[in-house]
Amino acid sequence: MNDEWGYEWGLPVAASSYASDIDWLMGLLHAVMIFIFVAWGIFFVYCLFRYRARDGQRASYHQSGESASFIPDALVLAFEVWLILAFGIPLWASIKQETPPxxxxxxxxxxxxxxxxxFQYPGPDGKFGRREVSLVSAENAIGLDPDDPASKDDIITINNLNVxxxxxxxxxxxxxxxxxxFQVANFRNKQDLVPGLETMLWFEPTLEGKxxxxxxxxxxxxxxxxxxxxxxxxEADFADWQKQQVAERTGTSSTADAGSILPGADSRS
Ligand SMILES: [Cu+2]
Known part of the structure; x- marks a missing residue:
């Protein structure tokens, strides 16, 4: 299974416009956590030897200098606050609030x-056909209304999203x-789909592939x-795929000159 999507050791190949920002943040977090882990480990081992019981001396369990103990904690706290305010919130906001037009x-x-x-694509008319819960059946999984003119050229796919x-x-x-x-690890995104609600997720792929x-x-x-x-x-392959899908759906081949689903993509031909 893994070969199909090209997974290897480490993070999956970053394939969206915001993936590298998220990876940078994960890398920073891991690097600092590894540093803290190693530094604390060295400190623990030092204390085990320094304050151990020896001939004529009992082990010391109590800290002598009170004031210095807060410094490492304060540094970790300052780092985490900096991470959240300087990187976490701005990146989250840019992904979640700056939706492309x-x-x-x-x-x-x-x-x-x-x-x-x-998946439901609007087709060349740019309009999504109406969906109606009472029309849902084994053949009509999304309950598309066949009487709605906007539904005639809609493309419906199952488990395959072409973009x-x-x-x-x-x-x-x-x-x-x-x-x-919905999650695509290569895009570094995830979003819940909730019955009775509409949620939104956007991504801009930067690599062709599956x-x-x-x-x-x-x-x-x-x-x-x-x-x-x-x-x-x-873009050309996507336009070809769309034309082929629409032709299959409408049972004609005359849709070759129909508009593209994609705004601004018609200049190609
Ligand atoms: Cu599920």
């Missing part, structure tokens, strides 16, 4: 269920049953099987 992004709806990921490279993708997500969590989608919220017996693929394609 929808008109420059690909927007996809994601409806999770036990145990699959259903263009170097363009933001915005996922508008919900769940049909229980709480799931990456693993995993469910990061224990959601039932099939949880571990709830995996999918995100295929990051060049």
């Amino acid at each position: 929808a008109k420059e992004s690909l927007t996809v709806h994601l409806i999770a269920q036990q145990f699959a990921w259903n 263009p490279v170097d363009k933001p993708t915005i996922l508008r997500m919900t769940s049909k049953d229980v709480i799931h969590n 990456f693993e989608i995993g469910c990061a919220q224990l959601c039932g017996l099939g949880h571990t099987k709830m995996v999918g693929n995100v295929l990051v394609q060049s």
